[in-house]
Amino acid sequence: MKSSARVVVIGGGVVGASVLYHLTKAGWTDVVLVERKQLTAGSTWHAAGGMHTLNGDPNVARLQQYTVNLYKEIEKESGQNCGIHxxxxxxxxxxxxxxxxxxxxxxxxxxxxxxxxxxxxxxxxxxxxxxxxxxxxxxxxxxxxGSVDPYGVTHAYAICAKNRGAEVYTDTWVTGLNHRPDGTWDVITDKDHTIHAEHVVNAGGLWAREVGRMCGLELPVLAxxxxxxxxxxxxxxxxxxxxxxxxxxxxxxxxxxxxxxxxxxxxxxxxxxxxx
The missing domain is CATH 3.30.9.10 (D-Amino Acid Oxidase, subunit A, domain 2)
Incomplete structure (x- = not known):
C-alpha cells in the first residue's frame, strides 16, 4: 500500500471507480481508491442499471449521453463485460x-x-x-x-484505471482524515497505515455523510x-x-x-x- 498519492478516492462504487478512471485518463496516474469491503459492496451492486439521456438540465443530458458511449469504450478496453443493452x-x-x-x-x-x-x-x-x-x-x-450491469461497469472502470497506473485497495476502511496546514491530507486506514494525499475525493455513497464528518463537513446526504x-x-x-x-x-x-x-x-x- 502506498504511503503517498496525488489523489485518494474513498469509496469503491461506480462513482468512485469512474472518478479513478477519469483521473487516469486525464494523466493523473498517482491515484488510489480505498474501499471498505469489495468493489460495488454498497448500493451499486443491486442498482437497476438504467441508462437515460433525458434530463431537464442540458449539461447533465450531454453527460448522460457521453456515459452511454463510454461504457462501450471501457468494455472493449478492459475486456470486462458491462452487460450493455x-x-x-x-x-x-x-x-x-x-x-x-x-x-x-x-x-x-x-x-x-x-x-x-x-x-x-x-x-x-x-x-x-x-x-x-x-x-x-x-x-x-x-x-x-438501455441498461448496463453496474457490477461489470465498476470493474471495467477499475481495470482501465489500474492499467494506467492507479491502485485499488479493498477490505480497507478509512477511519479518519487529517487536514495538514499545507492543505494536504492524511488518510488514516484500519490497516495501521496512513496515505498522504494532495486531494481526497469523497465517493462514499450511502456513507458520504460519515466521510464528510471526518473533516468537519455535514453533508446533506440521506439514504x-x-x-x-x-x-x-x-x-x-x-x-x-x-x-x-x-x-x-x-x-x-x-x-x-x-x-x-x-x-x-x-x-x-x-x-x-x-x-x-
Whole structure:
C-alpha cells in the first residue's frame, strides 16, 4: 500500500471507480481508491442499471449521453463485460402538459445531437405491447436508452484505471482524515497505515455523510429506500423477442413514478412510494 498519492478516492462504487478512471485518463496516474469491503459492496451492486439521456438540465443530458458511449469504450478496453443493452426507451406523458415537456426535451435533445422522436400512443404500443395506452396521451422515444450491469461497469472502470497506473485497495476502511496546514491530507486506514494525499475525493455513497464528518463537513446526504421487483419469465416478453428479434424498450411513467425494463425473459419494475 502506498504511503503517498496525488489523489485518494474513498469509496469503491461506480462513482468512485469512474472518478479513478477519469483521473487516469486525464494523466493523473498517482491515484488510489480505498474501499471498505469489495468493489460495488454498497448500493451499486443491486442498482437497476438504467441508462437515460433525458434530463431537464442540458449539461447533465450531454453527460448522460457521453456515459452511454463510454461504457462501450471501457468494455472493449478492459475486456470486462458491462452487460450493455440498448433497446431504446419510451417516456410517457399522462397529460397534455407533460407532453409539452417531452416536446421541449426533444427539441433540446436535437440541439445536443440526440436521436429522439415524438410518438402517438398507438406507435408507442407497437414498440412495447405491454403498454396500456388509454392512460397516456403520447410518448417520447429515445433510441439510445438501455441498461448496463453496474457490477461489470465498476470493474471495467477499475481495470482501465489500474492499467494506467492507479491502485485499488479493498477490505480497507478509512477511519479518519487529517487536514495538514499545507492543505494536504492524511488518510488514516484500519490497516495501521496512513496515505498522504494532495486531494481526497469523497465517493462514499450511502456513507458520504460519515466521510464528510471526518473533516468537519455535514453533508446533506440521506439514504432513500427504494424497491424494484422482477417478474417470473413472461410469455409476452418471450413472444415479443421471438417475433421482433429485439428486447422490449424501457418505459418511464413520470406520473406514476415507475420505470420498467426487460431483464432476461422477465420485467424489472421499480417504483417510488408516493405521498397520499
Amino acid at each position: 440498448l433497446p431504446g426507451g419510451l417516456m410517457l406523458a399522462d397529460t397534455p402538459e407533460r407532453l409539452d415537456f417531452l416536446r421541449m426535451a426533444q427539441a433540446r435533445g436535437r440541439y445536443l445531437g440526440m436521436h429522439m422522436e415524438m410518438l402517438s400512443m398507438k406507435e408507442a404500443k407497437a414498440l412495447n405491447p405491454l403498454l396500456e395506452e388509454k392512460y397516456f396521451v403520447g410518448a417520447l422515444y429515445d433510441e439510445d436508452e 432513500m429506500e427504494h424497491h424494484y421487483l422482477m417478474t417470473e419469465p413472461m410469455d409476452e416478453v418471450i413472444e415479443y423477442n421471438k417475433t421482433m428479434g429485439r428486447e422490449l424498450p424501457h418505459i418511464i411513467d413520470f406520473a406514476g413514478e415507475i420505470y420498467a425494463r426487460q431483464e432476461g425473459q422477465s420485467i424489472l419494475l421499480g417504483t417510488y412510494e408516493q405521498e397520499n
